[in-house]
Amino acid sequence: MDIHEYQAKEILARFGVPIPRGGLAYSPEQASYRCTEIGGSAWVVKAQVHTGGRGAAGGVRLCHSDRAVEDAANSMFGRRLVTSQSGPRGKLIYRVYVEEATDVARELYFGIVLDRRIERVVIIASAEGGMEIEELARSKPEVLVRTTIDPAAGFLEFQGREIAFALDLQPAQIAEASRIFRCAYRAFRDLDATMLEINPLAVTGKGSIVALDAKMAFDDNALFRHLEISELRDRSQEDARESHAADRGLAYVGLDGDIGCMINGAGLAMATMDMIKVAGGEPANFLDIGGGASPQRVLKAFRAVLQDANVKAMLINIFAGVNRCDWVAEGIVAAFKQLDVKVPVVVRLAGTHVEQGQRILRDSGLPLITADTLAEAAHKAVAAVGAKVG
Ligand code: GDP
Numbered sequence: 001m002d003i004h005e006y007q008a009k010e011i012l013a014r015f016g017v018p019i020p021r022g023g024l025a026y027s028p029e030q031a032s033y034r035c036t037e038i039g040g041s042a043w044v045v046k047a048q049v050h051t052g053g054r055g056a057a058g059g060v061r062l063c064h065s066d067r068a069v070e071d072a073a074n075s076m077f078g079r080r081l082v083t084s085q086s087g088p089r090g091k092l093i094y095r096v097y098v099e100e101a102t103d104v105a106r107e108l109y110f111g112i113v114l115d116r117r118i119e120r121v122v123i124i125a126s127a128e129g130g131m132e133i134e135e136l137a138r139s140k141p142e143v144l145v146r147t148t149i150d151p152a153a154g155f156l157e158f159q160g161r162e163i164a165f166a167l168d169l170q171p172a173q174i175a176e177a178s179r180i181f182r183c184a185y186r187a188f189r190d191l192d193a194t195m196l197e198i199n200p201l202a203v204t205g206k207g208s209i210v211a212l213d214a215k216m217a218f219d220d221n222a223l224f225r226h227l228e229i230s231e232l233r234d235r236s237q238e239d240a241r242e243s244h245a246a247d248r249g250l251a252y253v254g255l256d257g258d259i260g261c262m263i264n265g266a267g268l269a270m271a272t273m274d275m276i277k278v279a280g281g282e283p284a285n286f287l288d289i290g291g292g293a294s295p296q297r298v299l300k301a302f303r304a305v306l307q308d309a310n311v312k313a314m315l316i317n318i319f320a321g322v323n324r325c326d327w328v329a330e331g332i333v334a335a336f337k338q339l340d341v342k343v344p345v346v347v348r349l350a351g352t353h354v355e356q357g358q359r360i361l362r363d364s365g366l367p368l369i370t371a372d373t374l375a376e377a378a379h380k381a382v383a384a385v386g387a388k389v390g
């Protein structure tokens, strides 16, 4: 689960990381009022959206009067901010964060991620921050410093100092920087985060160090023990298709093509996505019905897949082990009764109770397109895209 920048900053501040003074606003008037509260003569207005790359997309604006802050906020509210990372639909701006402007001398990069390959938490830092880490990794991999954390020993003092030295900090800043790294690491560890990024971590003109931007993501499977974090969920920033399915206990991934997919198991889903592409099509989404799915669950899944207006054909690929083809077939028949199915539906069933399942589909008289293999199903689905039904 992702959270907003201001929320990540609040968390980091609680753990001892210095952040600029700032306040949240839900309207342009509130934004300009924040200037009075914060004081000073320059402010930064920052769109709060779950995506990076806001700066380059007009989502971060430096202002020199409260009027300018109000105008900047006014131009942001209600807009969908499209950035290099947000996807083409962008993310709705309905709150902005107003911060005192920082006199930035240097921009550093600091990030903590989970390296699944080596099964360790890894800290990535760079003396050149500000730009996106992916871009940095591509153009200048040599400026990235990687530090692996041993889970038994935790983040050690000397590692903090080593990172600070690698960032070319002044001797007087080394202790403060390594303290900040430790605080950030504690926040990451204590809250079961999967990602923490401070980019830029700024060195100010006066030489102090402050987190100018902050991003955190959390392990969904650990949210049950961090209620204060799960409360930070913001549905307006999620793919509506995915939150609809997640609320119903379905594993759903939204994509950009036009073939909706209902499959059992993530591995079979991957293979099906590949096969659709080989057949020349593009999946719109895939939904994993999981194991032992009841007809009711199949019906729910059917509804979730069809909710995506981009779906022009549907592919159901079930390789039943724990599942039962007859239950899946009953779910499909129920879906046709209860939903207004306007797109062609290709069904491939295999495994447990396959004969019963196929008989139910045949006896139903529904205009289904059946297939015996995955390859055949994928080709038929691609060919059926956009075809009229009924
Ligand atoms: P992102 O583009 O979504 O990563 O948003 P950031 O919060 O990182 O802001 C983008 C850029 O705006 C930063 O890299 C800074 O260069 C600049 N910026 C943000 N806040 C300030 C500030 O207070 N003072 C100055 N001078 N620049 C800032």
Ligand code: MN
Residues within 6 Å of the ligand: 052, 053, 130, 199, 200, 213
């Ligand atoms: Mn940033």
